[in-house]
Structures are given as structure tokens and as C-alpha cells.
Amino acid sequence: MTNTLAQKEKIYNRWIVALSILIPVAVAVLFTVKVEIPGVDRLGFLPPIYATINALTAIILVLAVIQIKKGNRKTHENLMKLAIGLSALFLVMYVIYHMTSSSTPFGGEGNIRTIYFFILISHILLSIAVIPLVLISFVRALSQRFDKHKKIAKITFPIWLYVAVTGVIVYIMISPYY
Template sequence: MTEEEKKYKGWIWTLSVVIPLAVAALFGVNLRKLGYDVEPLSFLPPIYATINGLTAVLLVWAVSAVKRRKLKLHENLIKLCMVCSSLFLLMYVAYHMTSDSTSYGGEGALRYVYFFILITHIILSVIIIPFVLFTFVRGIAGAYERHKRLARITYPMWLYVAVTGVVVYVMISPYYAH
């Protein structure tokens, strides 16, 4: 383990616990129901779904770049993926703090498909946090072999979370209150 990795290890584990706990806590806070005069940010879901889609495209591009030995492009694309994922998270929390939750209205087998995708998306979105952060730090620290080994696990999980975020939005979008 490099000195850089040691330096960030505590932060990574702290963020990996604090982020999901904060999201869960804030998810249950609706400012309007608490009496605050805020407009519902109902315009955000298509924006953060688009950001999820963009993240998926950037991840595929980043892997393609590293395979072509375009290492600086790979690094920049991954940094952009991290910015996109952070923006998604901020918008997601802001939406849920100002808007009523939307229930999925589909029926039959599609309902089971939706909930399977949603549940796996949520679980992996929590699990992926330390994977992304450790993979990133290993790359920045120059621990390339260890970075590469972890990235083989991180990449498909992160891609799944990004793609299923879009799928969840597409499936629930007809049920948003307008």
C-alpha cells in the first residue's frame, strides 16, 4: 500500500459509511412537509437520469481509452464520472427533500422487474462507494497493478448502477405527478 493510499484509507471508509447514512436520513426529510416554503424540484429526475446515462457513456469511454493507452484521457474521464456521480447524488437528495415520493404504478411481471432493478441498483450504489474511491486513489497514487485488479470489479458495478439508474427513471417516469 502506497503512502497516498494509507493517507486516504480512513477518509474513504468514513465517506463510504457517512454518504449512505446521510442520503438515507435526508431521504426521509421533506422540507415542504416540515413547513418550509420551497418549490418542489420536480424538474430534476430527467436531469439526474441523464447524468447517470452520461456517467455510463463516460465509463465505457474511459475503459476504451485505457485499453488504447490514452492514460491521461482515461484519468480525466474517470474524474468526470466522479463529478457526474456526485452531481447525481446532490440532485437526487434535493429532489427527495422537496418533492413527494413517486410510487411505481406498473402491474404484473413488469412490477417485479422494476423492483428487482431498483433494489439491486440501491444496494450496489451503496457497495460501490469504497470500490470507486479505492480504485481512484490507487490510480492517482500510481499503484497501477492494484488499481487494475480492483477496477475489474469496480467498473461493471459502477456501470450497472449508472445504467440501471436510467432504467429505473424510464420505468417510473410515467407515474410522476405533473
């Protein structure tokens, strides 16, 4: 690796660390902020939209893996950029919804309640963990360090896919209580 690439990667790594800390902290802080929009009780139309975005992200991740296995690097790259963009869009909508609406309590009881909270908590924790994994995977691909990209992508993919799929499951499970 040339000195310039190494320097760029160091800069990217600083950004990855900063964003990996800043994003979850900002989301947590923004959850404490409540914004009232005159004439709007709540933005209840957003959860099905961002659940759909999660579903699309999951589909795109699977398609991206299929494309890279077929050797279609450019298609894979474009699909991964789309998946990152969709994840960012999801995050913006999710934060906007929770800044303008009260949290909806889960109304299920018994085993379904335990299952729901297991899925929700694992979803939240892994959504935090996947941020640096996605960014590192992306930077390694941009740096054309495909051997290292492939190693981390094998870890990133199942976690990101789990987060996307469980996002949909959480929405389906909580939707009767909106």
C-alpha cells in the same frame, strides 16, 4: 512503496471507510427530512436531469475503458474524474429532489412490477457498494499503484456501469407515474 506513500494511502483508506459509511447514512437520513420551498410544489424537473447524468456517466465510463485500452492514460484519468464528478452531482440532485418531493409510487402491475423492484433494489444496493470501490480505485491510481488499481477497477467498472444504466432504466420505468 515509500513510507510517505504508505502513510498517505493509510489516510486515504480512513477517508474511504468514513465516506463509504457516511454517504449512505446521510442519504438515508436526508430522505426523512422534508423541506418546503415557498411557491414550489416540487422539483419535478430534477429526475430527467439526474437520469441524463446517469446516462452520461455510463457513456463516460465506457469511453474511459476504451481510452485506457488504447494506452491513453491521461484521457482515461480525465474521463474518470468527470465520471466521479457527475456521480457526485447526481447524488446531490437526487437528495435535493427527495428532500423536497414525496416519493412516487410505481404503478405497474404483475411481472413488470417484479422486474422494476428487482432493478431498483439491485441498483440501490450496488450504488452503496460502488462507493468504496470507486474511491479505492481512484486512490490506487493517484498513488500510481496501477497493478492494484487495475485489479479493483475490473470489479468496480461493471458495478458502476450497472448502477449508472439501471438508474436510467428506473427513471424510464417510474416516469409515467410522476
